[in-house]
Each structure stands twice: as structure tokens, then as C-alpha cells.
Amino acid sequence: MGTNTPARIAAILVGLEGLALVALAVWQIVAIVQGDTGSIESALALLVLTAVGASALLAFAVAVFRGRSWGRSGGIVFQVLILAVALGATTGAYAHPLMALAIAVPAIAALVLLILAARDAGRAKGEASESS
Template sequence: MKDPARPPAFWGLAALLVAELAAAAAVAIVLLVDLVAAEPSSLATALALTVLVLIAVAWMAVTIVGLLRGQAWVRASAIVWQVLQFAIGLGALQGSFAQPAWGWPIVAVSVLTFALLFVPSVVRATQGRGSREG
């Protein structure tokens, strides 16, 4: 057997990262549709936001592929993403346009995913430093 069985915490982390990817992809689709169907008040801002979200989708997809390959760099990538996502969630909870209905889930998923990144079995499962060629 080439790779040892992956622990449940690893698969929990993978599931949360896939859920985050799906959410980011959904936001990207909405932004793309709005860009085409609606007239933005600032085309430059709408384009920049759409491009940033598409970059985030690509980032998450690459991170998930690296996770499934057991590579060590994914922990750093996922930690950075969780910090950014946590900040987005906190921002959604504040101000006159606060949206706690989606702010709290973002914060909760960020904290849970962040914690899973430091579970010893997940750290062991993601210690690969190069390609997995035999």
C-alpha cells in the first residue's frame, strides 16, 4: 500500500474546503451573471471584484488538489484562506448593512477548518514535500 489510510479529520478538512470552493464558485457565477445582465455603477470595480473571486476559486481548487496529494504547502495556503474568510465573515457581522445570516456561518466554517488544519493526524497526512511519483 503506497499511502496509509487517511484519517477522518483529513476527510473532514477536505469536505470543508470543497464546501468553501463551492461557495466561492457560486459567488463567482453570480458576479459573472451580474456583470453581463446588470449595469454596474462602476465597471472597473465590478471587473476587479469578479477577477479577484475567480482567482480565489482557482486558489481553492489548487489547494484541494494539493491536499488530496498530501502536500505540506496546502496547510499554509488553507490557513491564509481561512484568515481572509474569517475577516469577510466578521465584516458581514458589522455595520449598518450587517448580514449575520451568512456572516456567522462563514466565521464558524473558518474557525472549524482552521482548527482541523492543526490536528496531528491531518499534519501527518499532509507532509509530502514533492511529487508523489513512485
């Protein structure tokens, strides 16, 4: 594996998560237009939050691909939040363990790859400072 490989794969996974949120936002728009919501105010607020999350994830994916540390940091935070959602999907009256697994597996993979990318970036920075 090349030194940029974990970062590139992590960028792809984070980007796919962002695209999944875009798809969710489109689904929410369809539900709003069709009147399939209990509260239009709550539906609009959820749509805005989903769009913000999608934008953030897509920005983090681009930043990770370009080797920016803020993208890795933001991506790591989002993976932890996604894992919290997955944990929530395993409990309660509407628990759905398979859905939780489907949410958690890509988040764990992305988290591991982001940590490896951060480690590689730290090593590369250390090597660059030693040679100057």
C-alpha cells in the same frame, strides 16, 4: 478517527468553499451581463479576484487531500481571511450577524481540521524519521 480523517474532511470543506466562490463568480458574471453593476471596472476586478480565490481554494483542497503541506498552509491562511470577512459582516451599516455566522462556522471547522491535519502530518514525519 484515522490519521488522515481530519485532512480528508478539511479537504472537502475547503473544496466546498472553493465551489461556493465559483458560484459567486457565476453570479457576478450574470450581474455584469445584465448590466446590474455600478461600475463595470470594479465588477470585473471583483470577478477576477473571486476567480483567483476560487482557484486557490480548489488547489488547496486537492493539495490537502494529497497530504501536501502547502495546501494546509494556504488553507489555514484562507480560513483566517474568511473569518475576517465574517467579522466584517457583523459590523457597520449593513451588518448581518446571521450571514457572519454562516460564513464563520465552516471556516472555524475547516481551520480546526487543517490544524489537526498539520499536527498529524508532523507526527507521521517524526515517526518516519525515528524509524530510519
